[in-house]
Amino acid sequence: MRKKTLLAVPAVAISALAMTAGPALADHQPWSGQATLDELNGSGTSGDAMIELDGSEATVTINISGAAATFGDGPFPHAQHIHIGGQGVCPDASADEDGDGAVSTPEGIPSYGQVSTSLTTEGDTSADSALAIERFPGGESYTYERTFEVNDDTAAALADGTAVVVIHGVNPELLSEEAAEKMSPLNEELPLAATLPAACGAVSVSQMDAMPDGGADTGSPVQPADNTGAMIAAGAGAVALAAGGAWMLRRRSDNA
Ligand SMILES: [Cu+2]
Structure with missing residues (x-):
């Protein structure tokens, strides 16, 4: 529920929020x-x-x-x-x-x-x-x-x-x-x-400041909403490549 609300907020507002990033x-x-x-x-x-x-x-x-x-x-x-x-x-x-x-x-x-x-x-x-x-x-x-x-x-x-x-x-x-x-x-x-x-x-x-490298390299801890899905997909692709793909495929069939 809260996630949908947050993703609907314009990117400018998210950037402002990121500056005070806290538990929320x-x-x-x-x-x-x-x-x-x-x-x-x-x-x-x-x-x-x-x-x-x-x-x-x-x-x-x-x-x-x-x-x-x-x-x-x-x-x-x-x-x-x-x-x-x-x-x-x-x-x-x-x-x-x-x-x-x-x-x-x-x-x-x-x-x-x-x-x-x-x-x-x-x-x-x-x-x-x-x-x-x-x-x-x-x-x-x-x-x-x-x-x-x-x-x-x-x-x-x-x-x-x-x-x-x-x-x-x-x-x-x-x-x-x-x-x-x-x-x-x-x-x-x-x-x-x-x-x-x-x-x-x-x-x-x-x-x-101990976040994984993938988060820090972007220069901003929060990306505009439109890019979030692409980032996650790219991350998943990297994992699949690293594991030769077989592991990800097996996991999908397990969950099916
Ligand atoms: Cu236990």
Whole structure:
């Protein structure tokens, strides 16, 4: 709603607005934020996340190390999400309501909120894929990068600083005996350890002067409305070229 109103404003007025660019414009122009991912539940897992948002298109980059390495014969899957609608913070040990020595995913919800986006490697990225463990990265360390559409609630939470990135999956050997033997409250076929939060970080907005190069090179952070679509199309084309095109085509068919 607000976006349509803004795009209808003459370019001159937009230029004036750009000079006082503040939070109100943050979700309508290229935006970036980052999170330092600190360990939860004594997991030893840490890393960082960067999120670039252009309209509703988000590019998420995550670097993880010190994560649980193996699960059965394969890499330990690490479900990872953007959580929204909580206090926009990571829980501390006091969130362990049942006293098993671990903060479970539900126990952390008052702090970081519900899953809004599943940071999967392919296919659906909605909350429906929150536990699609076959489509998450895995192993002791990894780098994740993907570009996809986020819903309005997620874009708003990113812009207002209440979105939190959570990486799940803790080596059960690091847990109390009680916690290590439990099954997950989220899926009774998975051990608690598989879904426990392992690392967490609130996403904070980057400074304007830390914007990606693509935004700064234009000399103005906001383009006249008529050029916006062309700019986005050009950006998408560059991504497709960089990835040899195949990745973009696959994503389109996944979303169809
Ligand atoms: Cu999560």
